[in-house]
Each structure stands twice: as C-alpha cells, then as structure tokens.
Amino acid sequence: METDKKRGGRGHLKRWMQALALVYVLMFLPVHGFREAESAGAGGGSLYTGADTDCSPAGGTEEKGEQQKPRIALTFDDGPSAVYTPMLLDGLKERGVRATFFLVGENIVKDGNQRIVRRMYDEGHLLGNHTYHHVDLSALSKEEAHEELAMTDALIREITGRETEIVRPPFGAFPDRMEEELDKLYVKWTVDPLDWTLRNTDEIVRRAVTDIEENDIILLHDCYESSVKAALRIVDVLQGKGYEFVTADELLAE
Numbered sequence: 137m138e139t140d141k142k143r144g145g146r147g148h149l150k151r152w153m154q155a156l157a158l159v160y161v162l163m164f165l166p167v168h169g170f171r172e173a174e175s176a177g178a179g180g181g182s183l184y185t186g187a188d189t190d191c192s193p194a195g196g197t198e199e200k201g202e203q204q205k206p207r208i209a210l211t212f213d214d215g216p217s218a219v220y221t222p223m224l225l226d227g228l229k230e231r232g233v234r235a236t237f238f239l240v241g242e243n244i245v246k247d248g249n250q251r252i253v254r255r256m257y258d259e260g261h262l263l264g265n266h267t268y269h270h271v272d273l274s275a276l277s278k279e280e281a282h283e284e285l286a287m288t289d290a291l292i293r294e295i296t297g298r299e300t301e302i303v304r305p306p307f308g309a310f311p312d313r314m315e316e317e318l319d320k321l322y323v324k325w326t327v328d329p330l331d332w333t334l335r336n337t338d339e340i341v342r343r344a345v346t347d348i349e350e351n352d353i354i355l356l357h358d359c360y361e362s363s364v365k366a367a368l369r370i371v372d373v374l375q376g377k378g379y380e381f382v383t384a385d386e387l388l389a390e
Contacts, residue, residue, distance in 0.1 A: 204380075205378055205379060205380040206350035206351075206378065206379050206380070207350065207351065207379070207380045207381075207382050207386070207387055208348065208350065208351065208352045208353070208354065208374065208379050208380075208381060208382075208387070209235075209236060209352075209353045209354065209381065209382055209383060209384045209386075209387045210233065210235040210236070210354050210356070210367065210370070210371070210381055211235065211236040211237075211238065211304075211323065211325060211353055211354060211355055211356070211384055212224070212235060212236070212237050212238065212356050212357060212358040212367075213238045213266055213304065213306075213355065213356075213357050214238075214240055214243070214266065214270065214357045214358070214359050215237055215239060215240070215243060215252075215357070215358040215359055216237070216239060216243055216244065216249045216252040216253060216256070216358065217243070217249075217358055217359040218246075218247035218248070218249055218252070219361075220358055220359060220360065220361055220363075220364045221249075221252050221358045221359075221364075222252060222255075223361075223364050224358050224364045224367060224368070225252070225255060225256065225259065225261075227364070227367075227368040227371075228259075228261075228368075228371070229259060231368070231371050231372070231375065233371055233375075233381040234259070234260045234261050234262070234381065234382065234383050235261050235262075235381070235383070236261065236262040236263075236264060236302070236323070236383050236384040236385075237256055237261055237262070237263055237264065237358070238264040238265065238266035238302075238303075238304040238323075239253065239263060239264070239265065239266055239288065239292065240266050240267065240268065240269075240270045240288070241267065241268030241269070241284075241287050241288035241291050242268055242269055242270070243359075244288070244291045244292070244295075245291065250291075250295050253291075253292065253295045253296070254295050254296065257295070257296040257298070260383075261383065262302065262383035262384060262385055263292055263296065263298075263300055264300055264301075264302035264303055264304055264323060264384075265285050265288045265289055265292070265300045265302070265303045265304075265320065266288070266303075266304055266305070266306065267284040267285060267288060267305065267306060268284050268285075268287040268288045269284065270306050271284060271306060272305075272306060272307050272309055273305045273306070273309055273310050273311060273314070274305075274307075274309035274310060274311055276311065277311070278311050278314055278317075281310065281311050281314055282314075285303065285318075285320075288300075300320065301320055301321060301385065302320055302321045302322075302323045302384060302385060303318060303320040303321070303322055303323070304322065304323050304324070304325075305322075308324065310322075321385070321388065323353070323384045323388065324353070325353045325354065325355035326351075326352045326353050326354075327344055327348065327352050327353065327354045327355065328354075328355045329343035329344045329354075329355075329356070329366075330343070331356050331357055331360065331362065331363040331366060332357050332360065332363070334362070335360060335362045336362060337362045337365045337366045337369070340356075340362065340363060340366035340370075341366045341369045341370055341373065344356075344366070344370045345370060345373050345374060348374060348379075350379075351387060353384060353387065354370065
C-alpha cells in the first residue's frame with residue numbers, strides 16, 4: 137500500500153513537471169526564435185521573410201533607382217549624305233545617342249558614302265532599308281518592289297556583314313499585301329515635323345518637341361543642314377526633359 141502511494145505521488149510529480157516544462161517551452165521559444173531572426177538579419181545570413189521583404193526600405197530604394205526613363209526614337213530617312221550625315225553622327229556621338237537610319241541604295245554608292253554607313257554601324261546606330269531609288273513602291277509590281285529592297289539590302293550587307301531587319305518604304309506605301317510577305321519589321325512614325333518642306337531649324341524643333349510623348353518615333357532627314365541642326369537641338373531639349381533616345385527596334389520590342 138505504501139508503495140502504491142509512493143508511486144502515485146511520483147506520477148503526480150512527474151505530470152506536474154511535464155506541465156511546467158510545457159509552459160516554459162511556450163513562453164521561451166517565441167522570444168528565442170525572434171532573437172534568432174534578428175541575429176540572422178543583422179549578420180547578413182539568409183532568412184526568408186515573405187512579403188515583408190518587398191516592403192523594406194532597401195527594396196523600395198532599389199526599385200526607385202532602377203526606374204526607367206521615358207523612351208523615344210529618332211529616325212532619319214533618305215541618307216546618307218556626304219556633307220550632313222557626318223555632322224549628325226558627330227553630334228549624336230557627343231550626346232551618347234543612337235538613332236535609326238533608313239538608307240537609300242543610290243546614296244550609299246555615291247561620294248564614297250560606304251564609309252559613312254560603316255561608321256553608323258560601328259557606332260551602334262540601327263540601319264534600315266529605304267529602297268534603292270527612293271521610289272513609291274505602291275506604284276511598282278511586287279517583283280519590282282522586292283528588287284528595290286533587295287539591291288539596298290545587298291549593299292548594306294556588303295558593308296556591315298549584317299542583314300537589315302527593318303524597312304520604311306518612301307511615302308509609307310507598299311504594293312497590296314507586300315508588307316505581310318517581308319521578313320522585316322515595317323517601322324512607321326508618330327511625329328513628322330515635315331522638315332524637308334520647312335528648311336527652318338527653329339520651326340522643325342518646335343514641331344518635333346511640342347506634345348511629344350513616351351514611345352514616339354520622330355521622322356527627320358539627314359540630307360538637309362537645317363534638319364541635322366534641328367535634330368541635335370531636339371536631342372538637347374528632350375534629354376533635358378528626362379527622355380532617353382533608343383533605336384526603333386528597342387522601342388518596338390516592348
């Protein structure tokens with residue numbers, strides 16, 4: 137009987153100690169775990185914290201620093217010009233700007249302009265096809281239109297070793313459904329100051345920068361002095377407003 141009482145007492149004591157241990161664990165572990173989390177964060181150790189990570193000041197600062205500037209593209213038709221295109225390239229290089237040039241085949245082969253095309257390519261500008269004779273392709277048969285593009289493609293490939301991937305037909309016109317048959321991207325425009333009719337630098341700049349918007353594609357010509365001067369002023373104005381100039385393919389790839 138005495139033995140049973142002793143056993144009962146020991147069992148009661150054991151259960152009391154287990155309960156006490158459980159209370160101790162429940163009280164201690166959350167504090168201990170929080171300190172471990174603080175220690176891991178302070179020491180640079182890896183610690184998954186779920187959604188809270190995205191709301192941290194560090195995360196917010198990084199996103200702000202990587203915020204992208206509004207982007208636009210500057211494009212030029214009808215070149216190259218032995219006189220004015222080098223002036224344009226000099227100015228673009230000084231400003232760290234890459235542009236897009238739609239080249240006319242017959243202008244490539246005259247005045248030693250092949251070296252200008254090579255310079256365009258070497259300096260990171262994008263080269264496109266603007267036919268060989270600057271003709272209205274919609275007035276030609278499809279076979280004749282394809283030949284116009286093929287001749288200019290061959291010239292640019294001979295100079296750069298690369299195929300052209302973009303095209304802009306003069307007057308924006310193709311024969312019916314020809315655009316669908318091409319393995320090139322047709323690059324249109326959204327801002328046309330009609331620089332070739334004005335020959336007035338101030339007015340070209342005003343027309344180009346008024347109401348400009350992100351993702352606009354500006355159309356100019358690098359075969360007129362007034363247009364080249366206007367282009368560089370346009371760059372200065374819009375860079376001052378926070379715009380970034382990119383090549384047309386970069387803009388259209390978004």
